[in-house]
Amino acid sequence: MRWLELEGAVNARDLGGLPTVDGGRTAERRLLRSDNLQGLTATDIKLLVEEFDLNTVVDLRSTHEVRSEGPGPLTAVESVRHAHHSVLPERGRATDAAADALLTRRERLVARYPDDPMCAFYLGYLEDRPDGVIGALRSITRSRGAALVHCAAGKDRTGVVVALALSVAGVEREVVIEDYAASGTRIGAILARLRASPTYARDLERGPGDDEHRPRAETMAAFLEQVDLRYGGVHSWLSGHGFDGDETETLRAKLLAEA
Structure with missing residues (x-):
């Protein structure tokens, strides 16, 4: 896992070099992950397009977020395709920072998985928006x-889609979990960026404290375990x-x- 030290994003990394269960490794410059791309500089774009051969941006934000934030700087790059696949129900002002996104569905969340509300929230991506999840993986x-x-933020929605993709690649489960939790080391910078945007600032003001936004390894472990128990595993859910x-x-x- 290689952190990308961009000027306009704080939670970006290349998912190359991760060990697989059969002794292989993931390739570099194939799958990248990041928080919001609205602040990318010309230097960032040059790095992503020329050094990392960036061809496709998979945007998991809601339609409200995309419209509120407006076109990002990468949308001006003709060689980069943009694929929008929201994994949240498209109603209201849905963002992954919104406290009401959890509160309005509290009863369903508790019933879905009472031990960890965030795990329950992630299972909701699979149940409420399988089209978005499948579309993202297809892109x-x-x-x-x-x-x-x-x-x-590049930690929840991105964390789930990336975990599914890495699972398909056969990455060791504990490594998938470690990658998810790595975003927690930059949570302060992530939240500072979100608070600077009118799209997310109000939700964060009304929401829980900063530490509650930090991704926990236990949450991703529980999510993958529940995918196994409920659907027979990642491959079975995908084929279904x-x-x-x-x-x-x-x-x-x-x-x-390649070997």
Whole structure:
């Protein structure tokens, strides 16, 4: 895992070099992840496009977020395709920083998985917006060069989609969990960026304290365990929603380094 020290994003990394269960490694410059891309500088864009061969941006933000934030600087780059796949129900002012996103569905969350509300929230992506999750993975699969997955903070929605993609690649589960939790080391900078945006500032003011936004390894471990118990595993959930065996093999091959 390689952190990308960008001027206009604080939670960006290249997911190359991760060990797989069969002794392999993920390839560099194939799958990137990040927080909001609205602040990218010309230097950042040059690095992503020229050094990392960025071809596809997979945007997991809600329609409200996309409209509120406006076009980001990468949208002006003709060689970069932008694929929007929200994994939240498209109603109201949904953001992944919103306290009311959890509160308005508290009863469903408790019933879904009472031990960890964030795990319950992640399971909701699979139950409420399987189309968005599958669409995001399909966009990664079809990217000719590197694909960059992002949302607002780059930790929850991005964390789930990336965990599914890495699982398809056969990355060791504890490593998938470690990558998810790594965003917690930059939570202060992540939240500072969000507070500087009118789109997210109000939600953060009304929401829980900063430490409650920090991703916990236990949450991703519980999420993947629940996917196993409820759906028979990541591959079974994917095939049940139309992401077939050929696509799974194509995604796996894309993400793995050659022996």
